[in-house]
Amino acid sequence: MKFGEHLRKALIKNYSFYYIAYDDLKHNLKKGLKDNDYVWNNELEEDFLNQLEVELDKVYSFTKVKNTEVNRRIKESEKYVHEVVNQLHRYQRHDSGVTQPPQEQDFEDLEEELSDIIADVHDLAKFTRLNYTGFQKIIKKHDKTTHYHLKPVFQARLNSKPFYKDNYDNLIVKLSKLYDLVRTRGNPVKGDSSAGGSQQNFVRQTTKYWVHPDNITELKLIILKHLPVLVFNADKEFEPEDSAITSIYFDNKEMDLYYGRLRKDEGAEAIRLRWYGGMKSEQIFVERKTHREDWTGEKSVKARFGLKEKKVNSFLSGELKATEVFDKMKREGKKSPQEIENLERLAQECQYRILKEKYRPVMRSFYNRTAFQLPGDARVRISLDTELTMVREDDFDGYDRTHGNWRRMDIGVDYPFNQLPERDVCRFPYAVLEVKLQTQLGQEPPVWIRELINSHLVEAVPKFSKFIHGGATLLTDYVDLLPFWYTQMDVDIRKPKIVEEYGIRRHHGQGRDQQRLGDSTSGVDLDDEELTGSSYAGGVHFSNDTNPLEDDLDEQTPLLLPNNYSSRHTNSPVRNCLYHLYGKFLYYFNDDRTFTVKPGTNYDLNATFKDKLPPGKTICVPVRIEPKVYFANERTFLSWITIGMILGFTATTLLNYGSNSALTASIGFFITALFTLGYATYRYIWRVLMIRDKKPVQYGDKFGPNMICAFIFLSTFATFVFRALD
Numbered sequence: 118m119k120f121g122e123h124l125r126k127a128l129i130k131n132y133s134f135y136y137i138a139y140d141d142l143k144h145n146l147k148k149g150l151k152d153n154d155y156v157w158n159n160e161l162e163e164d165f166l167n168q169l170e171v172e173l174d175k176v177y178s179f180t181k182v183k184n185t186e187v188n189r190r191i192k193e194s195e196k197y198v199h200e201v202v203n204q205l206h207r208y209q210r211h212d213s214g215v216t217q218p219p220q221e222q223d224f225e226d227l228e229e230e231l232s233d234i235i236a237d238v239h240d241l242a243k244f245t246r247l248n249y250t251g252f253q254k255i256i257k258k259h260d261k262t263t264h265y266h267l268k269p270v271f272q273a274r275l276n277s278k279p280f281y282k283d284n285y286d287n288l289i290v291k292l293s294k295l296y297d298l299v300r301t302r303g304n305p306v307k308g309d310s311s312a313g314g315s316q317q318n319f320v321r322q323t324t325k326y327w328v329h330p331d332n333i334t335e336l337k338l339i340i341l342k343h344l345p346v347l348v349f350n351a352d353k354e355f356e357p358e359d360s361a362i363t364s365i366y367f368d369n370k371e372m373d374l375y376y377g378r379l380r381k382d383e384g385a386e387a388i389r390l391r392w393y394g395g396m397k398s399e400q401i402f403v404e405r406k407t408h409r410e411d412w413t414g415e416k417s418v419k420a421r422f423g424l425k426e427k428k429v430n431s432f433l434s435g436e437l438k439a440t441e442v443f444d445k446m447k448r449e450g451k452k453s454p455q456e457i458e459n460l461e462r463l464a465q466e467c468q469y470r471i472l473k474e475k476y477r478p479v480m481r482s483f484y485n486r487t488a489f490q491l492p493g494d495a496r497v498r499i500s501l502d503t504e505l506t507m508v509r510e511d512d513f514d515g516y517d518r519t520h521g522n523w524r525r526m527d528i529g530v531d532y533p534f535n536q537l538p539e540r541d542v543c544r545f546p547y548a549v550l551e552v553k554l555q556t557q558l559g560q561e562p563p564v565w566i567r568e569l570i571n572s573h574l575v576e577a578v579p580k581f582s583k584f585i586h587g588g589a590t591l592l593t594d595y596v597d598l599l600p601f602w603y604t605q606m607d608v609d610i611r612k613p614k615i616v617e618e619y620g621i622r623r624h625h626g627q628g629r630d631q632q633r634l635g636d637s638t639s640g641v642d643l644d645d646e647e648l649t650g651s652s653y654a655g656g657v658h659f660s661n662d663t664n665p666l667e668d669d670l671d672e673q674t675p676l677l678l679p680n681n682y683s684s685r686h687t688n689s690p691v692r693n694c695l696y697h698l699y700g701k702f703l704y705y706f707n708d709d710r711t712f713t714v715k716p717g718t719n720y721d722l723n724a725t726f727k728d729k730l731p732p733g734k735t736i737c738v739p740v741r742i743e744p745k746v747y748f749a750n751e752r753t754f755l756s757w758i759t760i761g762m763i764l765g766f767t768a769t770t771l772l773n774y775g776s777n778s779a780l781t782a783s784i785g786f787f788i789t790a791l792f793t794l795g796y797a798t799y800r801y802i803w804r805v806l807m808i809r810d811k812k813p814v815q816y817g818d819k820f821g822p823n824m825i826c827a828f829i830f831l832s833t834f835a836t837f838v839f840r841a842l843d
Contacts, residue, residue, distance in 0.1 A: 120251065202303040228299050286487065293346035324551070328575055329547060347492070368477075368479045368480075368588070374386060378408065391421075396530065401429055422443075422463055478519055482583040497566065502549040505547075552566060
C-alpha cells in the first residue's frame with residue numbers, strides 16, 4: 118500500500134482537514150516537473166518549499182490547539198474527580214453537611230469522560246506520527262525526483278516546529294492517577310510504590326516483547342485502564358527525568374560474562390551498576406543477576422545492594438572493603454543482623470569477582486521506563502522501556518572512555534546522545550515490554566494480559582537482553598557468537614490486527630467519532646527512517662507462540678513430512694532401485710524415525726542467515742540440557758550393549774552345534790554383535806560431546822536400529838539358505 122492511500126484510510130475523521138496535504142504536494146511536484154520539461158529550477162523549489170511551510174504551520178498549529186484542549190480537559194476532570202472522591206470520603210467520615218454519598222452514576226460518567234480523553238491522547242499521538250511520516254515521505258520523493266537536496270534544509274524547519282516531539286508521558290501519568298481513583302471508587306490500592314528500592318532478592322516470571330514506536334502510546338493507554346502507572350513519589354510532580362534508568366555492565370576483554378549470559382550457562386552472571394533518574398543521583402545499586410537452569414530446582418535471581426556514588430570507585434578498586442560499606446547500616450540498626458550479613462556476603466562476592474577476573478565497565482544501557490503495577494502488589498507488573506540506547510564504556514580499542522572513572526561523564530540522560538560518535542552508540546529502534554507475573558501454581562494470568570500479548574501491538578522476543586544486544590552490536594569485533602535476533606534487525610515487526618475490536622475505543626453515546634482507533638500500519642510502503650521517526654527500523658519477526666529456534670510454520674503444512682525416497686530419481690538405475698526399495702520399506706515400517714523436518718524449520722540458523730552474518734561470526738542458539746539427558750544417553754548405551762551381548766551369546770551357542778549352517782549363522786550373529794557394540798560406543802561418545810557443547814543437532818538415530826535389523830535378517834536368512842543346502 119502506498120503512503121497516500123494509507124493516509125486516506127488511516128486518518129481520523131474529525132482531524133481530516135488538518136493532515137498534511139500529501140496528495141496535493143505530490144501532484145504539484147509532478148506537475149511542476151512536467152510543465153517545465155522535467156527540469157527543476159530554483160523558482161519551482163521556492164514554491165514547493167512555501168507549500169511545505171504552509172502544511173507544517175497547519176499541522177503544528179492544530180497540534181498545539183489539541184494539546185491545549187487535552188490538558189484543559191484533564192485539568193477539569195481532575196477537579197471533578199477530586200470533588201466526587203472528597204464527597205465520598207467526607208460521607209464515610211460522617212462530616213457535617215454531607216448527607217449522602219456520590220452516586221454510582223457519577224463515577225460511571227467520570228470513567229466515560231476519562232476514557233474519551235484517553236482516546237483523544239491516542240488520536241493526537243497517531244496524528245503526529247502519521248504527519249511526521251508524511252513530511253519525511255514527500256521530502257524524500259522530492260529529493261529523488263528533482264535532485265535538489267531539501268531534506269537537511271527542511272529538517273531545520275521541522276526542528277523549529279517540533280510537533281512530532283511531544284511527549285505524552287506526563288499526560289499518561291495524570292490520566293493514570295485519575296482513572297485509578299475512579300476505577301477503585303476513590304479507594305486506590307496503597308503500598309510501597311518504589312521500583313525495587315526496598316527489594317533485595319526477587320524472582321519473577323518474565324516474558325519480553327518488542328513494541329514498534331507507532332504502537333507505544335496506544336499500548337500505554339490500554340494498560341493504564343487496568344493498572345496504574347507506578348511512580349516513586351506520588352506527591353511530586355512528574356518530570357521526564359524521573360523515568361530514566363541507566364545501567365553500567367561489567368565484563369573483561371574476553372567477554373566472559375557476555376558469553377555466559379548468551380549461552381545461558383548454569384550459574385552465568387551479569388554484574389552491573391544501576392541508578393534511577395539523572396546523573397546527580399547519589400544512590401547507586403550494585404546488582405548481580407545469576408542464571409539458574411530449571412533442573413537445579415532454583416530460580417534465576419537478581420540480588421543488589423546500595424552504594425553512595427562517591428564510594429563506587431574505591432569499592433571497585435578494593436580500597437573500600439565490602440564489610441565497610443555497611444558500617445552506617447549497622448550503627449543505625451534499621452536492618453536485622455541476618456539481612457546485613459547477606460548484603461555483606463553479596464558485596465564481598467561481587468568485589469572479589471571484579472578484582473579477580475579484571476572486570477571493567479564495557480557498556481551502558483539507557484532507557485525511560487514506564488512501569489504499571491498496583492502499589493505493594495507484585496503479582497502483575499508491566500514495564501515499557503522506550504528510547505533504549507546502548508553506549509560503549511570500554512577501553513578495548515586503546516581509548517579509555519571513562520578516564521579512570523567508573524562511568525563516562527560526557528553524557529547524561531540527554532537522549533539521543535548526539536554528541537557521541539556513531540561507533541560508540543546503538544539506538545534501539547523499538548520499545549521493550551516486559552510482563553512480569555507472580556501467579557500461584559496452575560493459576561492463569563488475567564484475561565486482559567493474555568489479550569494484550571496476543572495482540573498486534575507487541576512482538577514476542579524470548580530471552581532478549583539489553584546487555585547481549587549491546588555487546589553484539591557495539592563490540593562485534595570482540596565476540597564470535599551473536600544472539601538469534603541479530604540477523605533479523607531489518608525485518609518490520611508491525612502486523613495487521615488479529616482481533617479487529619482490540620484497541621482504544623470511545624464510549625458509545627459520546628458526540629465524538631465512533632470509529633475504531635489504532636489501525637495497523639502493516640503493509641505501508643515506508644522507508645526505514647519513516648518507520649520509527651529516528652535512524653532506522655528493524656526487528657525479529659516471530660509469532661507469539663513460536664519457539665525462537667523455529668521459523669513460522671504454515672498451519673496447512675505439518676512440521677514432519679514423510680520421506681519421499683520412492684519418488685527420487687537419479688541418473689543411476691541401481692540407485693533409483695535402492696531408493697524405491699527403501700521408500701517401500703519406510704512405508705511399511707513407519708515410525709517417527711522415518712520422518713524428516715519440514716524445510717525451513719531446522720535449527721541451523723547460521724546457514725539460514727549466513728548472508729547477514731559478519732565474517733567469522735555465528736549465531737548462538739541456547740540449548741537447555743538437563744541431567745536427565747545425560748542419563749537417557751547412558752540408558753540408551755546400556756540397552757545397546759545388552760543387545761550386543763545377547764547377540765554375542767547367541768553366536769557362541771550356535772558354534773556348539775558344529776554344522777555348516779550353525780557355523781554360518783554364528784558368524785553372522787557375531788558380526789552383528791560387533792557392529793552393535795562398536796556403533797553403540799560411537800553414538801554414546803558422540804552424544805556426550807554434543808551434549809557437553811550444547812549443540813542443537815539431531816540426537817535421534819535413524820540409521821542404527823534399521824542396520825541392526827538388517828544384519829539380524831541377513832544372518833537368519835543365511836542360516837536358512839545354508840541349512841537348505843545341507
